[in-house]
Amino acid sequence: MTTPANQHSPAASGHPHKAFWLSLLIIIWLAATLAGLWWFQQQNVRPFIGADDDARFWQASQAEQLLQPILAPLPAPAAGQVTLLQFWNPGCLCNQLSQRHFDALLHQFKADSLRVVAIAPASASDEDLQSFLRLNGERMDIVRAPAGFTLPASPALALFGPDNRLGYFGAWGFGALCTVANDDFFPAMVRALQNEGYGPFANVAGDGCFCAWPGN
Structure with missing residues (x-):
């Protein structure tokens, strides 16, 4: 027995419904993604230096002086060794976005050419410090900032040449995704500091995924 040409099989009639539900699921997923991104931006995207932060960080020469309480207690760098201070706030979700820039430097430069010192807030616990070392390896040191030390925002970094002169201070990147x-950008800066020198340069003008430094 033949099926009339104008009669549809159950399988064929189900295809439009499947396409409808699939399209609806995609729309819901996109809406949820956009809503999540909007919430994330509202919660975390802010200027690197806010209106209530220490305005001296706008100037590289003054930022260098403000960072001396961190740098001074450290041993002198080896010959030709650049020092990276990684300012790390354990409670900041934005660390995940800057991590790729940090990892790139660790992979490109060995310890004898790039010394890495992570700076945690004075309020960071021993467990926080150990967690950082487990995540990033034991190549680096991690210390607490002295009580009373302030910083406009984190994550942030400072690069010092072998002469302990500041080359760069500021953000890892700007925008919601911490782009450069x-x-x-940063590997070239390290190479310049090893050779002819660089800066000083304060890269602090812009909005991005930043958290307030604890204690500010």
């Missing part, structure tokens, strides 16, 4: 001009 190109992937060689």
Whole structure:
């Protein structure tokens, strides 16, 4: 027995319904993603230096002086060794976005050419410090900032040349996703500090995923 040409099988009639539900699920997923991104931006995207932060961090020469309580207690760097101070707040979700820039430097430079010292807030617990070392390896040191030390925002970094002069202070990147001009931005800076020198340069003007430094 043949099926009339105008009669549809149950399987065929189900296809439009499947397409409808699939399209609806995609729309819901996109809406949820956009809502999550909007919430994230509202909660975390802020200026690196806010209106209530220490305005001296706008100037590289003054930022260098403000960072001396962190740098001074450290041993002198080896010959040709650049020092990276990684300001890390354990309670900041934005650490996840800057981590790729941090990892890139660790992978490109060995310890004898790039010394890495993570700076945690004075309020960080021993468990916080151990968690950081487990995540990033034991190549680096991690110390607590002295009581009363302030910083405009985190995550942030400072790069010092072998002469302990500041080359760079500021953000790892800007925008909601912590972007930089190109992937060689920080590696090129380290190479310059090892050779002819760089800066000083304060890269603090812009909005991005930042958290207030505890104690500010």
